[in-house]
Amino acid sequence: MLATSGQGGSDLMVSFLEAEVQNLLPDGTMPIETQQRLDRLFGGETVAKRIVSVKIWRPDATVIYTNMAKNIIGQHFVSTDVAKAASGQIVAEFKDMISAESAYEQSLGKALIEIYSPLYKTGTKSVIAVGEIYEDASDLDAQLRSSRRETWIVVCLTTLLMLAFLYLIVRRGSFTIAVQRAELRERIADAQHMASQNERLRLEANEANEELLGRIGSDIHDGPIQALTLTRLRIDEIAEIWSDKRGSMGSVSLYLDEARSALGDSIDELRHLSTGLVLPELDELSPRELVELARDRHEGATATRVELDFGELPQTLPSAMKICVYRIIQESLTNAFRHAGGVGQQVSATVRDNALDLRISDQGAQATVQPGGLTSHTKLGHRGIRNRVQAFGGTLRIVRTEKGTEVCVLLPLDQGGA
């Protein structure tokens, strides 16, 4: 844009000034008439409006004409712009006038374009003077300002848009990260929950296994093993009678009957165990009948007497509790027979404080030598009783006195079949 303005100014000078500098005086100055003509020319309103000031220089940078600050005519200035124009170049500058020669123009406080143009001797390429013209550049300045403002607005808007866009991207990104983090946290919590659930289930399964194994062990111990133990006792006794020829054949046949009965019981028990590990025949029995059945079987297998003492009893019991009661009586009576000679055996059952109070006692001396020298290596009986009682949230007390032993069991009835 500046180059175009410069070119326009130069053309103007070529047209108006070049003709006037053809007749410079021999000392290089400009004749007065020429100066006056130029003054008139640049004093005209149309030109003056656009052309703020005009100077003509000798190529050695001496001012030979100016239409405004006449006092600098004849003065020499050091000017690279004049030197360049003297060498044939057109020089255009905008707003950076700092030289002393342009003091007047600077004082106007206007935006100006300063153009230096070589003035040639007609028909030659020899520069005889340099024309300098100051054009009013307010329009250009305003245009520059407005384009600069527009540029800034565009830059600001673009920057704002980009920042907003970036902000949205970052917001969305951080939102996505937050959502993913929350999902991850949820999944970790789920996994932890599942892991702890698995661990709990594993422990429960272990416990259930242990309990089942314990129950099977107890059932085998309390059922067939007891019956087989009694059978063996009887067979041992028969063998002794046989070898010593002591006792009568009557007692041999009695012992054989008992052994047969105990064997039959153990076979039945094993059958029941193998079919479902329960004692189905107990299901139909009332608590009283249950105790009586245990008593009858013990008496049948041992040929001893068991006293019964009943208080108030419920009509029925949960079947799991029936098995528990039956096994406790069975084991305790077997102990009474094996370790206390079956002396003064008694079973009492009653309900007290919403609990079944069961007692199995004997009056045999403590640490009685086992009949037939049969010794036990297992000693699982009391442990089995304790486990069964615990399973129902009950309590167990085994009281040993000089008179004998009493097994006291309390089974809470509101626990149901727990």
Ligand SMILES: Nc1ncnc2c1ncn2[C@@H]1O[C@H](COP(=O)(O)OP(=O)(O)OP(=O)(O)O)[C@@H](O)[C@H]1O
């Ligand atoms: N009624 C009792 N009179 C005297 N001692 C007893 C009586 N009951 C148990 N005992 C003693 O307590 C011990 C533990 O009894 P427990 O029933 O646990 O084992 P066991 O009868 O020896 O063997 P298992 O019952 O496993 O066949 C017995 O060995 C015995 O010494």
Ligand SMILES: [Mg+2]
């Ligand atoms: Mg025992």
